[in-house]
Amino acid sequence: MSQLLVVLVDDQVLIEFDHAKPVPENQLAYLDQMDRRMDDGIELQGEFIADPNEEQRAKFVAQNMAMLLGEGQDQAAVAMCTYLGVRRPALKQVKISSTSAGISVDLDHENSYEKPAPEPQVVMFNPKLNS
Numbered sequence: 001m002s003q004l005l006v007v008l009v010d011d012q013v014l015i016e017f018d019h020a021k022p023v024p025e026n027q028l029a030y031l032d033q034m035d036r037r038m039d040d041g042i043e044l045q046g047e048f049i050a051d052p053n054e055e056q057r058a059k060f061v062a063q064n065m066a067m068l069l070g071e072g073q074d075q076a077a078v079a080m081c082t083y084l085g086v087r088r089p090a091l092k093q094v095k096i097s098s099t100s101a102g103i104s105v106d107l108d109h110e111n112s113y114e115k116p117a118p119e120p121q122v123v124m125f126n127p128k129l130n131s
Contacts, residue, residue, distance in 0.1 A: 005085045006113035007077075009069060009096045013113070015078060017085035031083050034061070058088050062105045066096045070103070 007015035035057070041050045042060045049056055065080035084091055093108040 007094045
C-alpha cells in the first residue's frame, strides 16, 4: 500500500507527500495557522462558506495549491500539499488539469498513484563484423 499523496498537473507528478516521514513541529504549527484563518470562512467556487468542513477546506487548499503551482510558487504549493497530507491522510491523489474553462482540481481518496511502466527502449545497431 502506497503511503504517498501525489499531486499531478496534467498527468505529470509534481509533488509527493510521504505519510511515513514525520512533519516538523514548525510546519505543523503553520498548518494550525492555516486552519485558524479558514475558521473565519473561505470562498469556494464563488460561494462564501462561513464554517467550512474538512472536505471544503481540502478543496479550498487544493485549489490554492493549483494556483500557486501555476504562478511558480513551488514552496508555498508544497506547504499546501503538506496541509492536505496531514489533515486528509486518506487522500491519495490531487489531480490538477488545465481545461478551456480554467483549472480543474479533483481529490481522489480511492486510487493510489501507480507509476507508469517505462517505455521499452529500442536500440538500433549495425551487425557488420570487422573484415
